[in-house]
Amino acid sequence: QQEFKIAPSILAADFARLGEEVDAVLAAGADIVHFDVMDNHYVPNLTVGPMVCKALRNYGIEAPIDVHLMVEPVDDLIGQFADAGASYITFHPEASKHIDRSLQLIKQAGCKSGLVLNPATPIEVVKHVLPQLDMLLLMSVNPGFGGQKFIPYTLDKLREARALIDESGCDIRLEIDGGVTADNIREIAQAGADTFVAGSAIFSKGDYKAAIDAMRAELAQ
């Protein structure tokens, strides 16, 4: 089992003070910055692009930035996010005409690559490209908005994904995104996740350290 990592989603942060917010969650013990990119096309919401990622790097953020692309098409943004300092770039297979090519573009750009599966997307889509993945992200809500409820059947999917990854012998982080809280994180970890995105469960709390500590305490049990 890989080490557990907590990845606060900036979607729930105060965008007017984004640098300070990201600093604050990292100081509170977060491992990875989860950066949600929405285009009002692949998903019915609009957020931020490479300029804001670059601004975080210029501000001095050194932690890994996990860019979750909810955009269609995908390929044009890969180079821009790599130049903006992205560490991971993940995309939804439905949003790319040529999944293998998009994965290659991410690697060529010097970033870690990943695929994101919506709740109802079957896991089989990743089977042939496992060696090209550094991360597999399972959505436990429908993408587009923070603050939704965790969809329970994704626990079964996590177990399937964990088995697939272990069988492959590939070094792939298994990330879960949507509705993660201190109340369900242990069950989610037991199903096989090792990387946990949490937006509202962290940023809606006044004390980010208390929120992250509560999650880690559950994971330690």
Ligand code: DX5
């Ligand atoms: C949803 C985003 C998530 C979201 C998670 O489309 O991909 O990263 O911000 O937010 P919470 O943790 O509030 O469900």
Ligand code: ZN
């Ligand atoms: Zn996300």
